[in-house]
Amino acid sequence: MGFSGFYKKRTGIRKDGCATFFKREKFDCQLFYPVEYLMPEVPLLDRDNVAVVLLLQPKRCDRAIDAAVCIANTHLLFNPRRGDVKLAQLMRLFAEIDKLVYKESSSPLDLTYHPVVICGDFNLEPFSNLYDFVRRGSLMCDGRVIRKLSGQESDNSIGSDRCLDAGFLSTAAGITDQCQFLDVAVGRMDKARGGTVSDDGSSSGVGGPSAAPQLLSQGSGRITHRLGLRSVYEHLRNSLETREDECEATTYHSNACCTVDYIFYSSAEKREKKRSKNGVIHSGGSHLELISRLQLLSTKEMEIVGQLPNEFNASDHTILMAKFSFKL
Secondary structure: OOEEEEEEEOOOOOOOEEEEEEEOOOEEEEEEEEEEOOOOOOOOOOOOOEEEEEEEEEOOOOOOOOOOEEEEEEEOOOOOOOHHHHHHHHHHHHHHHHHHHEEOOOOOOOOEEOOEEEEEEOOOOOOOHHHHHHHHOEEEOOOOEHHHOOOOOOOOOOOOOOEOOOOOOOHHHOEOOOOOEHHHHHHHHHHHHOOEEOOOOOEEEOOEEOOHHHHOOOOOOEEEOOOOEEEOOOOEEEOOOOOOEEEEOOEEOOOOEEOOEEEEEEEHHHHHHHHHHHOOOOOOOOEEEEEEEOOOOEHHHHHHHOOOOOOOOOOOEOOOOEEEEEEO
């Protein structure tokens, strides 16, 4: 069928993992990053989940044009009560994507990215704290109950009310509160300024002290990213029968009938809004436009079909599908 692909088996003894395939006649793969969330030296990053991150270049594109698109595919931890682990995994994923899609600029204040598509089983529900973090690019840690971060636990559920604290992710992870690898981000600043990097991660260059302390932090209590993501799906559908909103569902099993799978993409409209707000550039010209998507079943329709897998659907999740236009 003309596809090439990359597969990353999860760490540990299980044989499942993540895979991404692309049409060889349409794209060349410039870079491939297999991502392991397991970091033994970091307490929260102690699970076997993985991700696959690719940077693809259109074959019909003029090679003089620096145009590429990042495709990331992941499966985050299932445990509904460990929102802290899922947040740490998201931060690691976004840091890997940042490293892959960053386009060099003359100033560290300019953050210029290739377009991004992120898809997979995130094991979090729409409009939860973690969902809002992905979409809005910001999350305040202090006071958030860990088991409620993913939205999979009902308000009436019984369990620990332990809260997320500002230093929840060990500095040993090497990831900033801005979801960038500390050494990568400081290196960019140092290169742009022509300065040197000190042992504490700060740098200096032409024009005086580096802006690193202002732009980068660890344990500040506010987690951010600058990918400018939007969801392909809106998660609510207006019923033709009742004229009321019904939730979409991507999985149905004994514990839940809900959405946990997503396709997120970097939106040119969101990037422009953010640029006018904080002066940060999010794309070097090329961008994605959503053309169409495969309609999902509502929770009521899913309940009629029955729990997954069944004779109609061999997987315990439904198919998500989207068509994009890649504007150069």
